Amino acid sequence: MITIRNAQDRGQANFGWLNSHHTFSFGSYYDSQHMGFSHLRVINDDTVTPGAGFETHGHKDMEILSLVLEGNIAHKDSTGNIKELPAGEYQLMSAGKGVYHSEFNASKKDMLKFLQIWIQPNQLGGQPSYQQQAFSQEQGFTIIITPDGKNGTLHIKQDMQLIQLILEDEQQATWQADNNRHYYVHVIEGELSLSNGITIGQGDGAKIENVSEINFERLSEQRVKALLFDLV
Incomplete structure (x- = not known):
């Protein structure tokens, strides 16, 4: 069975x-029919103006994934990580028992576009952790996230995989x-x-x-890039 969520x-x-x-209910947006799917809780498609961003705020017991589509994120958190996340790289932050962080558009002139994705963990508490990695842009499937971090993937506190699909x-x-x-699929x-x-697009x-x-x-000459979440 396939159920479409149109952009x-x-x-x-x-x-x-x-x-x-917001793909799912978030902040002031609430829809009882779209509260998440399995342990996938948030997919936010964000565009941030130059120099602007999210001031320091806290998270607890959530696995938070960021993927920059255009621009760069300037990241800083309470565990001492001061990083810049460029387009194409994946960042996975495990909030654990609690972490504070800020995210800003690192550019003073260019827009920042990124996906923010939240996964509910199957283990609560524990020390926060931070992972950041670039993966192959080869065609086909590339596994990005696994529960055990096998084969150089990012590891997450949940029975799930995230797979990148590219068709060119x-x-x-x-x-x-x-x-x-x-x-x-997103x-x-x-x-x-x-x-x-059934056809789905950006x-x-x-x-x-x-x-x-x-x-x-793939239905046209344009390259396809999509994320496939394999969830319990």
Whole structure:
């Protein structure tokens, strides 16, 4: 079964310095039909004006992933990490028993666009941790996050995987799925046809359940980049 979440139906918050589209309920946007999916709780598609950002604030018991699409994030947290996150790199912060951090657009002239994704952990408390890594931009599937950090992936406190999908020269790809697990696709760029012929494009998402494989097909000459969440 595939359920589409169209980009234009997402919640929106515009504060001038921040324009954010919410796939799931977040902040002042509430929709009882869109509270998350399995342990995937937040996908915010954020655009931040030059020099602006999120002042120091706290998190607890949440796995927080950031992926910059354009620009750079200037990150600082209470565990001593002072980092810059450029476009294409993945950052995973485990809040654990509590952490404070700030995130700013590192540029004074260019816009910052990034995805902020929250995963509810299966282990509460513990020391906060920080991971940042660039991954291959090769075509096909690249595993980014796993529960044990195997094969150089980022490790997360949850029974899940995050997989990056890129189709540029290749037209199709198939992910072997498990009928007992839940899958969510978020399209970053391009246009895809899924297993049942449903088309999704930039900013769209799809909840996928009770399937043994997921077929992806690129529908135009434009490159496709998408995230596939493999969830319990």
